[in-house]
Amino acid sequence: MRKYPEKHIPVMPNEVVKYLLWKKEGIYVDCTVGEGGHMLLLAETSPDSYFIGIDIDSEVLQIAENKLAHLKNVTLFKSSYTDLPVILKLLSIQKVSGILIDLGISTFQIKAEGRGFSFNVDEPLDMRMNLEQAKTAHDVVNTYSEEKLADIIFQYGEERFARKIAKKIVENRPINTTFELVEAIKKALPYSEIRKRKRHFATKTFQAIRIEVNSELDNIKKFLEIAPDYLEKNGRLAIITFHSLEDRLAKHFIRNDPRLKQIAGPLKPSENEIKNNPRARSAKLRIAERI
Ligand SMILES: C[S@@+](CC[C@H](N)C(=O)[O-])C[C@H]1O[C@@H](n2cnc3c(N)ncnc32)[C@H](O)[C@@H]1O
Secondary structure (H helix, E strand, O other): OOOOOOOOOOOOHHHHHHHHOOOOOOEEEEOOOOOOHHHHHHHHHOOOOEEEEEEOOHHHHHHHHHHHOOOOOEEEEEOOHHHHHHHHHHOOOOOEEEEEEEOOOOHHHHHOOOOOOOOOOOOEOOOOOOOOOOOOHHHHHHHOOHHHHHHHHHHHHOOOOHHHHHHHHHHOOOOOEHHHHHHHHHHHOOHHHHHHOOOOOOHHHHHHHHHHHOOHHHHHHHHHHHHHHHEEEEEEEEEEEOOHHHHHHHHHHHHHOOOEEEEEEEEOOOHHHHHHOHHHOOOEEEEEEEO
């Protein structure tokens, strides 16, 4: 197991429990079980329900397996949440009472040695959530055209300096590590911009490359299309997003989908929660109900 100094704290835990667990003997799916934080809480709160947990990251899932081993009402799958129909078919389940999807990245992925997601430690560029996948951040950074990189950084990172950053990346190839990427980004940004930013100047570019490596937005779109079909009447869909691109997708999807109505949200973490768990600061929770 990789060195792992910090535990993941589930975001808006009380709100998730309150809105998702509407049925006592229900079937619930946690599509991004991660380190099992939400799942533990849900399964302990509703011991007569059955819980299915999915995660694409085999290492994260191992942590969840250990955390949830004592629970008889939980089954875990190493898979993509876009495979939800296949997993339910395998279990001969047609409809479920609730589905949770907690987007973004787990603390393990950011903090464990060697996963290459963080601009704070120097590691080979990787950023894969699915360790069996071929494409890494190294491939994206070193083989994409300047134009394609600029589009990705602009669209997925909402970075104004995307064109300049893409140019510097291409000029500085090969870029093998996270720190080499940070250096290229630094060279592209005016000093005044670096000083002005509240968050680290590489945040947006790293987010963009991570989204591209893991096809995050495509997966979310696929998931939003299929998930409502597997909810029973009055079944609940809880979506936690961490940046505006994800939240916009969730908001518009719920608003325009005749199968769903939003019953709560966007809920935000309290000041107190953010104090205890700064990573929750940009989270938004939306709850929709199957009509
Ligand atoms: C924010 S974490 C979830 C944390 C979890 N709710 C907890 O309380 O511990 C997001 C998780 O989504 C997983 N993930 C990302 N893309 C996925 C996909 N396509 N299918 C399944 N899981 C995915 C990541 O591996 C990560 O563990």
